[in-house]
Amino acid sequence: MNTKADAVRAGLSRGLIEIKASLSNPAELLSGYLLMPAIFITIVFLLGDGEGEAGATAGSFVMVGGITMLLVMLGTATVTQVLGSEREDGTLLRARCVPDGMVGYAVAKTAHLAGMAALCLALMIVPGLLLVDGFALRGAVEVFTLLWVCALSLLALAPIGAITGALMSNPRIAVSVSMMPGIALVLSSGVMIPLEIMPDWVQAAVKVFPVYWSGVGLQSALMPAEYAAAELGGAWQLTRAAGVLALWAVAGFAVAQRVLRRAARHTSGSRVQEAREKAMKRGY
Amino acid sequence: MTSLSSGTPARAEAQATGALGRAVVEVRGLRMNYGTTEVLRGVDLTVRRGEVVALLGPNGAGKTTTIEILEGFRRRSDGEVSVLGTDPDRGDERWRARLGVVLQSWRDHARWRVRELVDHFGRFYAPYSEEGRTRPADTDRLLEVLGLTEHAGKRVEDLSGGQRRRVDVALGVVGRPELLFLDEPTAGLDPRARRDFHELIHRLVDEEDTTVLLTTHDLDEAEKLADRILILAGGRIVADGSAEQLTALVERESEVAWTVDGARHLHTTGSPARHVAELYRVHGDAVANLRVTRPSLEEVYLDMVRHHESGAAERAAAEFGKEIR
Incomplete structure (x- = not known):
């Protein structure tokens, strides 16, 4: 009998239980799921005086910026926070105490992140489609593009969050450490602020990082056809986006795997106890 | 009483026949250094099947380190x-x-x-059943044995300290282990929760054919829970035996206190009976308030702990070793 199959199934059910728990907690529901869509749809309506095509482009540009931001937050801040705090409170160690526990844990975290991302993205995208002019999925190709860009973006970003969460001893500081570069990239990669107004070196530099390419993919899926044709340069750009994101994902997973193994090996009862005492002394 | 298994308890068998079970844990010359600090300096210990063994020692003696190495x-x-x-470094x-x-x-x-939590962790053991040991334990029966049935639907954060600790034990035994490690199992529990917990461990051990190695800094707990006590101090095992055996080993001299004509006297001697006889021969009925005290294992142990905590760990261990042999 395959022993790993039980662990995978147990992991999937853990992911589901955790998503349910986060949805039944009002504070988490609000800050984790509803806040971002509310903010970005509000911004669109505050900016929304532009009539016709320009207005449609501006509105959908902001929404796409919001989705990119959401992906970055999920991949970095959320992953760091979950991993850091579960390392500190002993959840990770508990997983080590049972056979194949780490397999189950990894499956659970993946399922948790995927499920949470699907919900968050739906909460952002569906109201956007209904309320924001120009923000639309024109056909099956765009739906497909949206799905793979989101999936690949998370795969590229999550290892970064995981590495930070595994390396930093204070999960609360780790969250800001992993969020800061993400926000800097969101601001400089032409997803919130047009890229043209950035200095040339910034325009060149951001193309090395995943956030720019997530933006390119999402814009081509969700913005008006004219904008996509004029600004993004068609299928070639999408291929490059897929390539860069995949490269980050592969490299990230290779590093994350080693770092996580090390973190798991180094967790023990007395270390969890130490971390707890430190946290109590710090008061946060 | 709800039983989790129908297997014959090896512990009862071993106790009845006096036969030694096979060694479940064997440690020889275990050393542990953190940088230049030596925490363990050659620990030897054996735990046999069906035994409940307590690793007793002051805080910082290396008990947790030892148990984490074994885990x-x-x-x-x-x-x-x-x-x-x-x-354990190569355990699959x-x-x-x-x-x-x-x-x-x-x-x-x-x-x-x-219930959700215990059930979840039980699932990982399903592929690891062995003959005579179906894994995992049935969740509901386990909760019943642990007195958690009425709390099955509660969130863990809403439990009391004692209930929370029982959930920890449930998660520790849901895979029906052959060997159970308990690290300071009752630290932070009130006396009543503590007593309940001791009963619970005895039940689990009797019914499940589980060998137990626990750590504690409390002699009373070790006496109540364990068949055998290993005292860890100064990075070594300085004493090994049942509570009765250890008590018998204490060789410190007794104190004889008395008053004669209102004056109080105190004398320390290895043969208190002879001293008392001598007193009566000399003073007759003038001897009053006679008291003879033989130091208990607890006093000797507490002395050792005090020395240990005042920084003289090695000396404390050596002195303790001398007194007890």
């Missing part, structure tokens, strides 16, 4: 260690499935419900 969570600096026939998942671990402090899974 496979920490790499030792030197020495030979075998747990269920395997070196099948080996892990035969162990139960209850660590010192847990605050994980606060938002999970009790």
Whole structure:
């Protein structure tokens, strides 16, 4: 009998239980799921005086910026926070105490992140489609593009969050450490602020990082056809986006795997106890 | 009483026949250094099947380090260690499935419900059943044995300290372990919860054919729970035996106190009976308030702990070793 199959199934059910728990907690529901869509749809309506095509482009540009931001937050801040705090409170160690526990844990975290991302993205995208002019999925190709860009973006970003969460001893500081570069990239990669107004070196530099390419993919899926044709340069750009994101994902997973193994090996009862005492002394 | 298994308890068998069970844990010359600090300096210990063994020692003596090495969570600096026939540094998942671990402090899974949590961790053991040991234990029966049935639907964060600790034990034994590690199992519990907990461990051991190695800094707890006590101090095992055996080993001189004509006297001697006889021969009925005290194991142990905590760990261990042999 395959022993790993039980662990995978147990992991999937853990992911589901955790998503349910986060949805039944009002504070988490609000800050984790509803806040971002509310903010970005509000911004669109505050900016929304532009009539016709320009207005449609501006509105959908902001929404796409919001989705990119959401992906970055999920991949970095959320992953760091979950991993850091579960390392500190002993959840990770508990997983080590049972056979194949780490397999189950990894499956659970993946399922948790995927499920949470699907919900968050739906909460952002569906109201956007209904309320924001120009923000639309024109056909099956765009739906497909949206799905793979989101999936690949998370795969590229999550290892970064995981590495930070595994390396930093204070999960609360780790969250800001992993969020800061993400926000800097969101601001400089032409997803919130047009890229043209950035200095040339910034325009060149951001193309090395995943956030720019997530933006390119999402814009081509969700913005008006004219904008996509004029600004993004068609299928070639999408291929490059897929390539860069995949490269980050592969490299990230290779590093994350080693770092996580090390973190798991180094967790023990007395270390969890130490971390707890430190946290109590710090008061946060 | 609800039984989790129908197997014959090896413990009862071993106690009835006086035969020694096979060694479940064997440690020879275990050393552990953190940088230049030597925490363990050659620990030797054996735990046999069906035994409940307490590793007793002051805080900071290396009890947790020892147990974490045995659990496979920490790499030792030197020495030979075998747990269920395997070196913990090379233990695989099948080996892990035969162990139960209850660590010192847990605050994980606060938002999970009790039954949900126990059931979840039980699932990992399903592929690791062995002959005569179906894994995992039935969740509802386990909750019943642990007195958690009425709390099954509660969130872990809403439990009292004693209930929370019982959930920890449930998670430690849900895989029906052959060997259970308990690290300071009753630290932070009130006396009543503590007594309940001791009863619970006895029940589990009797019904489940589980060998137990626990750590504690409390002699009273070791006496109540364990068949055999190992005292760890100064990085070594300085005493090994049942509570009665250890008490008998205490050779410190007794104190004789008395008053004659209102004056109080105190004399320390290895033969108190002779001294008392002498007193009566000399003073006759003038001897009053006679009191003879033989130091208990507890006093000797507490002295050792005091020395240990005042920084003279090695000296304390050596002195204790002298007094007890």
